[in-house]
Amino acid sequence: MADDDSRAGIRYADPSIVRYCDDAHAALDSGLLAAFSAPKQTGIPAIMVGKSEGRLLNLLVRLSGAKRAVEVGTLAGFSALQIARSLPKDGHLWTIENEPLHADVARQNIVDDGLGDRVEIVLADGPQGLAQIAPNGPFDLVFLDADKERYDVYAHWAIENLRPGGLILVDNAYFFGQLLDETDEAAAVRAMHVYVAAHCDSVCIPTPDGLVLGIKRS
Ligand code: DHB
Ligand code: MG
Numbered sequence: 001m002a003d004d005d006s007r008a009g010i011r012y013a014d015p016s017i018v019r020y021c022d023d024a025h026a027a028l029d030s031g032l033l034a035a036f037s038a039p040k041q042t043g044i045p046a047i048m049v050g051k052s053e054g055r056l057l058n059l060l061v062r063l064s065g066a067k068r069a070v071e072v073g074t075l076a077g078f079s080a081l082q083i084a085r086s087l088p089k090d091g092h093l094w095t096i097e098n099e100p101l102h103a104d105v106a107r108q109n110i111v112d113d114g115l116g117d118r119v120e121i122v123l124a125d126g127p128q129g130l131a132q133i134a135p136n137g138p139f140d141l142v143f144l145d146a147d148k149e150r151y152d153v154y155a156h157w158a159i160e161n162l163r164p165g166g167l168i169l170v171d172n173a174y175f176f177g178q179l180l181d182e183t184d185e186a187a188a189v190r191a192m193h194v195y196v197a198a199h200c201d202s203v204c205i206p207t208p209d210g211l212v213l214g215i216k217r218s
Contacts, residue, residue, distance in 0.1 A: 009206070018052075018208075026055035031081060031113040038076035038105050048075050049145065049171055053207050054082040057143065057169065060213070061086035064167050066140035070133065071095040072126050072154055073146030077106030079171075083143065084115045094136065096122045096129030096146075126150055130157045138163040144192075145171040149184060152191035159199045164218040168196055173210030 006012065013021075028036055028051060036054075039046040049057070061069065061083050067090070069083050074097035084093045097103045103121050110119045122129040126146050134157075142158040144151060151170065158168045173179075175189045193212065196202050200214030 013208075018050075022051040026051040031109070032078065034112060035076050035078040035081050035106070035109040038078075038109060042076070042101070042105055044076060044099070044102055044105065048078040050208065053171065053211060054079055056205075056207075056211070058082040058086050060167065060169065061141060064141060066167065067091040068136065068139045069093045069141040069143070070130075070139050070158075070161075071143045071145065072130070073097065073144070074106045074121055075102050075145075077109040079143065079145060080106060080110060080119055080121075081113055081115065083141070084110070084119045085113075087118055089118075091118060092136075093119045094122055094133045095119060096124055096126055096133075098123070098125045098129075127153060127157075130154070130161075134161055137161040139166060141167045141169070143169045143171070148172060148175055149188050152188045152195065155192040155195045159195065159216060162216045164216055166216045168200060168202075168212070168214045168216065170196070170212035171209065173204050173212045176209060179210075 057079055067088055071080055071093060074080055074095040080093060080095045087093060100123060103123050107121055110116055122133060124132060139162055142162055144154045162168060170192060175186055178186050179189055196212055196214045200216050202212060202214030205211045205213055
């Protein structure tokens, strides 16, 4: 019964089951809730990772022992908080954001959470921001969650700037269900998959929109 279906991608989760599991494992405290609910309150797009994906980021950073992390696409700082909370005190997250309003909201959420010293928001377009922070590398972890048409560019940067054994994580790996479309954006997301798989031991975790996890090969 269940197994062939689930391996083929049939989902048993529905919104109420997802909500139950979010509440059971990934309930938000006040600091995370501030960042998670900021989009609705400020009119910025509500495109942050889900509660459970955020929790997964938090656990992966802790599991991997990452000290130097990079994020592309800060938005309101929800995933930045999830990452930065698991860094050691002398760890650092560089997070790149091109929209000044998003960066301001995120900075407030990060400072309110007591993580202002551990997180630097780089106000820049993705490629320029990455070029700017590259001298701080090599990095232990890179999380991509930005414009999809440059996912291939970001993935190349990540592989070049991660230490061997470092982690790459990529959100929206199913590209909102459009991964197999004949568009330039879909092609860039597929190129990310191919490039990560070529350089990492990797998997696409079947979260609602797919989350790539790769460990850079030596
Ligand atoms: C965009 C980025 C995201 O991470 C997302 O989930 C949706 C849209 C974007 O930059 O367009
Ligand atoms: Mg996203």
